[in-house]
């Protein structure tokens with residue numbers, strides 16, 4: 001049993017069966033929500049075998065007053081609930097009851113002889129039996145997966161060890177092979193909840209109802225792919241215990257942004273606000289071959305709501321960039337290319353400005369480590385460090401000797417940059433993204449944004465947030481420069497480092513999704529589209 005469950009049950013005295021009831025209900029609600037959304041997408045088209053079968057015993061759905069458990073024409077649905085012999089199976093059996101109460105057809109498929117269930121799961125077996133929910137037993141009865149409209153995977157949960165064996169493996173393979181939508185209880189059966197290792201076989205879920213808190217293995221690839229959409233649902237474990245138990249990894253939702261991070265997700269603007277109200281970003285970025293990076297970053301900062309943006313760039317870039325984005329102010333930071341002493345000019349330009357974004361498209365130059373160190377130590381305002389500025393940071397072997405920054409600092413590495421920062425290979429970074437990001441953020445007192453699908457935002461205090469917004473179309477040059485601008489723009493409006501980083505990543509992903517929808521194909525997305533979708 002998980003430590004949190006144990007403490008809730010033994011120390012607080014909440015009965016295990018009460019938790020299981022909450023779990024099963026949450027799973028049923030998510031199944032019903034799935035059915036509704038699926039129907040919305042297929043605009044009412046009837047599907048599956050449910051439509052040709054009778055409703056369960058001509059029952060009138062008993063949950064008509066409960067919106068989360070209500071479904072129009074529930075008899076069109078016939079779900080199989082695959083139940084293992086442990087508590088995960090017990091969760092599924094409770095869900096079966098609620099789905100049945102909603103008027104859906106439900107058949108329980110036991111992986112093992114039901115008489116072998118014990119404890120709370122055995123109680124649920126009896127309740128399901130008393131209600132007359134149809135039962136099949138793997139190995140004894142034929143299970144026709146094609147006759148169902150969806151599958152609840154309650155085979156294996158956090159008590160699972162190693163690759164699924166025997167009946168479990170056979171049911172997982174059959175469920176995947178059926179092509180039916182699968183909603184998993186807690187974790188997709190076959191996934192290691194801690195490491196994210198995907199065993200063979202492993203359920204391929206459309207949605208995973210993760211119970212009580214985000215399991216790390218679900219939040220990162222390849223586990224994330226098996227989990228599908230992740231929903232974290234409360235199950236009655238007191239928040240106090242979660243805090244004491246150091247639950248520190250969260251799925252980044254609007255609610256988490258509001259409650260855990262204190263973000264005003266409505267982004268209210270004061271009716272009498274003026275451009276000065278919303279801050280001024282200085283972007284130190286761009287070089288001749290990579291001028292667009294600075295432009296994208298500056299435009300994104302404005303679209304994120306910063307009142308003013310000035311782009312500090314090499315003088316020779318000024319004429320070609322003039323007018324490229326009329327809203328962006330330009331300031332020459334050096335007569336020719338970037339050089340070590342130009343840090344002083346950037347600091348001069350920072351006077352009266354609120355945030356420094358540094359890195360996109362800079363390139364590397366002689367003395368760049370000292371250049372960055374000057375900015376790091378002397379810029380008293382919040383700072384976002386990206387791209388080549390991260391490589392400068394990584395190349396500096398005396399980072400610990402740098403004067404610690406007092407203002408918020410946000411680093412935004414992609415996995416390759418993170419590898420250089422941490423002295424690891426990219427593969428090693430990807431293997432354990434959450435732990436690595438958290439350790440780095442705590443050790444260096446920065447907010448670290450480890451980019452890529454399911455971006456991780458780690459705070460200096462040890463929290464980690466996993467973002468689920470975004471589109472594969474965002475794997476395109478310049479998308480990271482846009483993110484840097486967004487985070488800087490939010491910092492300029494008064495957000496803290498963790499707030500700006502988390503909200504920025506969330507908004508960047510939403511904009512990427514919207515931009516991808518606007519194109520004929522996500523592959524056609526370019527970074528500028530993300531800015532236009534903000």
Ligand SMILES: NC(=O)C1=CN([C@@H]2O[C@H](COP(=O)(O)OP(=O)(O)OC[C@H]3O[C@@H](n4cnc5c(N)ncnc54)[C@H](O)[C@@H]3O)[C@@H](O)[C@H]2O)[C@@H](O)CC1
Pocket residue numbers: 001002005006016019020023084085086087088089090091155156157158159160161162163164165166168185186187211235
């Ligand atoms: N009271 C609690 O502790 C609560 C637990 N909850 C649920 O309980 C789950 C954990 O339950 P359990 O600890 O009972 O464990 P599981 O239900 O995950 O599985 C344990 C059972 O599966 C078998 N098994 C393990 N690995 C296997 C493999 N590779 N192949 C085949 N069989 C395997 C074991 O022999 C055991 O019978 C959670 O994921 C969650 O769904 C929730 O109901 C909330 C409350």
Ligand SMILES: Nc1ncnc2c1ncn2[C@@H]1O[C@H](COP(=O)(O)OP(=O)(O)O)[C@@H](O)[C@H]1O
Pocket residue numbers: 387414451452453454455469470471472473474475476477478479480481482483508
């Ligand atoms: N498959 C994906 N799903 C979601 N977001 C993605 C995906 N691929 C890339 N992104 C996002 O796009 C951005 C790419 O940034 P980066 O690699 O720094 O590109 P660049 O340096 O070209 O700007 C990051 O924010 C990353 O999280």
Ligand SMILES: [K+]
Pocket residue numbers: 088153154155156157184185186187188189
């Ligand atoms: K499961």
